[in-house]
Amino acid sequence: DVQLQASGGGLVQTGGSLRLSCAASEFKFAFGDYAIGWFRQAPGKEREGVSCISSTDGSTYYADSVKGRFTISSDNAKNTVSLQMNSLKPEDTAVYYCAADMGDTISADYYCSGYGSYSMDYWGKGTLVTVSS
Numbered sequence: 001d002v003q004l005q006a007s008g009g010g011l012v013q014t015g016g017s018l019r020l021s022c023a024a025s026e027f028k029f030a031f032g033d034y035a036i037g038w039f040r041q042a043p044g045k046e047r048e049g050v051s052c053i054s055s056t057d058g059s060t061y062y063a064d065s066v067k068g069r070f071t072i073s074s075d076n077a078k079n080t081v082s083l084q085m086n087s088l089k090p091e092d093t094a095v096y097y098c099a100a101d102m103g104d105t106i107s108a109d110y111y112c113s114g115y116g117s118y119s120m121d122y123w124g125k126g127t128l129v130t131v132s133s
Contacts, residue, residue, distance in 0.1 A: 002027045004124030006098045011130045012088055018129060020083040022098030024122075029055065029076040035105040036074065036081040037061075037112050037120060040094035040129075049112030050096070051083055054105055061108040065091070088131045095126035 008020040022036060037052035051072040052061045060072055071084045081098065099120035101111065110116040 002100060002102060002122045004098050004100055004122055006096065006124040006127045008082075009096060009127030009129045011132065013132050014089060016088050016131070017084070017086045018088065020085065020096055020098075020127060020129075022081045022083075022100075022124060024079050024081075024100060027079070027100075027102050029074065029079050032103060033105045034103075035101045035108060035111050035120075036072075037099050037108075037117065038072065038083045038096055039099060039112075039117060040092075040096045041126075042091075042094040045094075047097075047117065048094075049117055052108035052112035053081060054108040054111070056105045057107055059108040061112040063112070085129070088129075090131045090133045093129060093131050095128050097123055097126045099123045 003025045005023045033056045035054040038050045041047045053072045069087045074081045100122045
C-alpha cells in the first residue's frame, strides 16, 4: 500500500521560509501517473487545498492565498514532492498534509479545489507549521 511521509514543518518567524517534503513509498513516480497535493487545516477552519501537482499534464495549482510565495515541485528520482514556502505569514499557520492519487489522474486544479480532495486515495500524517508574528 502507498504510504506518504510528510516532513519539514516547524516554527518560523513572519517572512521566513520552510520547505515541506512528501515522500511516497510503494509507488514509483517515474513509472506511473500521480497527483500530489498539499492541504492545510488551521484550528477551527475547514481543510484548504494549498498546492497540487499532476504528472498527467504537468499542471500545478496554487491557492490564491499562497500564489507567488509557495512553489511545488516533484523529484521522480527521490519519489518526493516538495513545497517551498517563502514569505510566510501568521495566517499560514496550520497542520499541513500531503495526499496522493495514483494511476488514472487528472489536472492539479481538480484535486486542490472544491471537493477534489476526496479523490485523493492516500494521506500522510500532518506536519505542523507555525508562523509567529
